[in-house]
Amino acid sequence: MRRFxxxxxxLALVIVYPLVLSTPFQQRLGALVLLYAIAASAWxxxxxxxxxxxxxxxxxFGCGAYAAMGAYAHFGLPPLVxxxxxxxxxxxxAAVIGVPTLRLSGHYFSMATIAVAxxxxxxxxxxxxxxxAVGLSGPTVPRNVFDLSFVSSLPFYYxxxxxxxxxxxxxxxxxxxxxxxxxxxxxxxxxxARSLGAPASRIKLQAYMLSAGLTSVAGAFYAMMVGxxxxxxxxxxxxxxxxxxxxxxxxxxxxxxxLVGAAILVPLEELSNSWLGGKGAGLxxxxxxxxxxxxxxxxxxxxxxxxxxxxxxxxRYIERRTKARELRKQRPAAGxxxxx
Amino acid sequence: xxxxxxxxxxxxLLLGAVYALFSSGLTLVWGMMNIVxxxxxxxxxxxxxxxxxxxxxxxxxxxxxAPLATLFLATLGVIVYFALIRDIxxxxxxxxxxxxxxxxxxxxxxVFWWFGANFLSxxxxxxxxxxxxxxxxxxxxxxxxxxxxLLVTLALHLLLTRTALGSKMLAVAEDATAAQLMGIRPDTxxxxxxxxxxxxxxxxxxxxxxxxxxxxxxxxxxxxxxxVTVSLGGFGSVPGALVAGLxxxxxxxxxxxxxxxxxxxxxxxxxxVSFLWFRPQGLMGKS
Numbered sequence: 001m002r003r004f005x006x007x008x009x010x011l012a013l014v015i016v017y018p019l020v021l022s023t024p025f026q027q028r029l030g031a032l033v034l035l036y037a038i039a040a041s042a043w044x045x046x047x048x049x050x051x052x053x054x055x056x057x058x059x060x061f062g063c064g065a066y067a068a069m070g071a072y073a074h075f076g077l078p079p080l081v082x083x084x085x086x087x088x089x090x091x092x093x094a095a096v097i098g099v100p101t102l103r104l105s106g107h108y109f110s111m112a113t114i115a116v117a118x119x120x121x122x123x124x125x126x127x128x129x130x131x132x133a134v135g136l137s138g139p140t141v142p143r144n145v146f147d148l149s150f151v152s153s154l155p156f157y158y159x160x161x162x163x164x165x166x167x168x169x170x171x172x173x174x175x176x177x178x179x180x181x182x183x184x185x186x187x188x189x190x191x192x193a194r195s196l197g198a199p200a201s202r203i204k205l206q207a208y209m210l211s212a213g214l215t216s217v218a219g220a221f222y223a224m225m226v227g228x229x230x231x232x233x234x235x236x237x238x239x240x241x242x243x244x245x246x247x248x249x250x251x252x253x254x255x256x257x258x259l260v261g262a263a264i265l266v267p268l269e270e271l272s273n274s275w276l277g278g279k280g281a282g283l284x285x286x287x288x289x290x291x292x293x294x295x296x297x298x299x300x301x302x303x304x305x306x307x308x309x310x311x312x313x314x315x316r317y318i319e320r321r322t323k324a325r326e327l328r329k330q331r332p333a334a335g336x337x338x339x340x
Numbered sequence: 341x342x343x344x345x346x347x348x349x350x351x352x353l354l355l356g357a358v359y360a361l362f363s364s365g366l367t368l369v370w371g372m373m374n375i376v377x378x379x380x381x382x383x384x385x386x387x388x389x390x391x392x393x394x395x396x397x398x399x400x401x402x403x404x405x406a407p408l409a410t411l412f413l414a415t416l417g418v419i420v421y422f423a424l425i426r427d428i429x430x431x432x433x434x435x436x437x438x439x440x441x442x443x444x445x446x447x448x449x450x451v452f453w454w455f456g457a458n459f460l461s462x463x464x465x466x467x468x469x470x471x472x473x474x475x476x477x478x479x480x481x482x483x484x485x486x487x488x489x490l491l492v493t494l495a496l497h498l499l500l501t502r503t504a505l506g507s508k509m510l511a512v513a514e515d516a517t518a519a520q521l522m523g524i525r526p527d528t529x530x531x532x533x534x535x536x537x538x539x540x541x542x543x544x545x546x547x548x549x550x551x552x553x554x555x556x557x558x559x560x561x562x563x564x565x566x567x568v569t570v571s572l573g574g575f576g577s578v579p580g581a582l583v584a585g586l587x588x589x590x591x592x593x594x595x596x597x598x599x600x601x602x603x604x605x606x607x608x609x610x611x612x613v614s615f616l617w618f619r620p621q622g623l624m625g626k627s
Contacts, residue, residue: 051434053434055441100616107433111567111616112612112613118564119610123606245441245442282453292442296436297423
């Protein structure tokens with residue numbers, strides 16, 4: 001039972017967070033952390049577990065965002081309809097992009113995904129149907145609750161919490177299944193995995209498509225929360241970079257890594273933006289860059305690994321102390337026995 | 341019509357020579373250490389800003405700006421190598437990508453913070469007006485940039501293939517341990533490679549600044565141009581980068597002229613993606 005205490009306490013804290021820290025800024029901050037955690041967790045499936053460092057995941061994010069806003073702007077439907085539509089679109093696009101690019105290994109894959117993302121951004125910027133450079137807007141006045149156009153961030157917070165829970169559940173299930181073993185084998189050495197009979201190409205593509213579908217959900221909800229999407233906010237390369245960095249900062253290939261990364265970086269960005277104003281935008285990313293460089297240089301396996309290792313050290317220390325104390329208690333008794 | 345076309349092609353070739361120069365820097369580091377510098381475009385951007393600062397402070401043109409940019413970037417290259425690259429080289433691939441990506445953000449937004457997001461440019465006639473020859477009209481700035489870039493790229497190739505230093509660097513690229521046993525210090529050679537690569541990139545930046553807009557995010561676009569060039573020319577090959585750079589310059593100019601200016605980047609990126617698709621080893625690479 002004891003091992004469930006701390007997770008339960010943490011979960012309770014997460015649930016009451018927006019009720020205790022209830023200013024609009026704090027609620028929005030909480031919702032954004034969860035949202036980025038969803039996107040980074042989705043990235044983590046293919047980037048963390050399978051080790052295929054995609055820098056083009058913003059394409060799928062954009063699929064969701066444009067599907068949600070497009071459903072409203074072109075068909076008058078609630079943006080929520082865009083969630084499944086965006087998922088389908090993202091999965092199909094992932095298959096189209098994935099088949100050629102997943103053949104590439106290492107840096108080549110990362111470069112190819114950057115190029116694809118920039119290509120998509122440029123094409124969308126020049127497509128009038130998708131609003132070109134201006135983008136698409138969602139409903140300004142909600143017609144009913146399904147428009148998900150809330151002034152407060154509170155409903156979004158709980159909505160994102162549920163979606164994040166589902167994403168983590170899927171990730172956990174993938175990681176524990178046969179597929180998870182294949183993915184880790186591919187990450188360690190694709191050639192070895194192949195030679196042992198792992199269907200590497202198929203598994204990578206499946207993971208990529210799954211990851212794409214989940215990323216698009218994050219994109220759709222982001223667009224709904226912000227109320228619009230344009231090429232910069234829906235397809236800018238920085239969004240890909242954020243997903244990658246959050247996952248890597250927390251711990252790529254760990255279930256809760258992306259959440260930890262998002263919980264550190266999103267407040268950092270939002271706080272420095274609000275403190276420093278417009279001029280702060282540059283400085284925020286300077287700090288971002290510095291953090292990434294330091295992580296890559298000193299702790300490439302992420303902060304979570306560091307923390308769990310520390311905790312393991314401390315618990316081992318405590319165990320040793322208690323054992324020693326018990327021994328000391330027993331010894332006088334044993335000595336008395338000997339004297340008798 | 342044909343005159344315009346020739347004009348466009350010549351313009352593309354001159355721009356392509358500059359592309360070739362900064363791509364040689366990327367390909368050198370890549371071929372030698374098998375590491376992709378995702379901050380490469382931002383090195384070019386820094387070169388451009390050095391040229392800009394030199395102009396605003398001293399009122400001097402590329403004659404002073406270009407050597408200073410080369411020197412500045414070469415120093416930065418050595419610092420980056422010892423502070424970051426040397427350690428992440430042995431690490432997991434995610435750390436390599438993250439490390440240079442973080443560096444890119446750091447450089448880009450430091451400049452952004454300091455200079456703002458405004459588009460800057462050097463005065464039009466900083467190199468001299470327009471030269472008319474054989475019925476063609478060419479801006480002197482572009483001519484200078486193209487010619488210098490072409491010469492330096494060729495010099496780089498000669499340095500790598502004809503000198504003792506080049507042989508030592510190739511030896512380290514081939515097998516660092518074996519090279520070390522032969523009395524070559526891999527660390528020194530790799531630091532020199534970073535200095536040369538970054539220096540060439542800075543020079544290219546200073547040259548391109550004489551006719552290009554200067555903005556902190558320009559590195560994003562230029563990095564992709566460098567990736568395209570390197571993947572087209574084959575990884576680690578300077579002559580490959582030269583041919584590919586010229587080709588991309590021409591393709592970009594032609595598609596800008598024939599299809600429309602907004603589509604020229606789309607054409608180049610699409611070319612890159614399809615290239616990675618069909619011929620990942622590059623134009624000149626072995627299959």
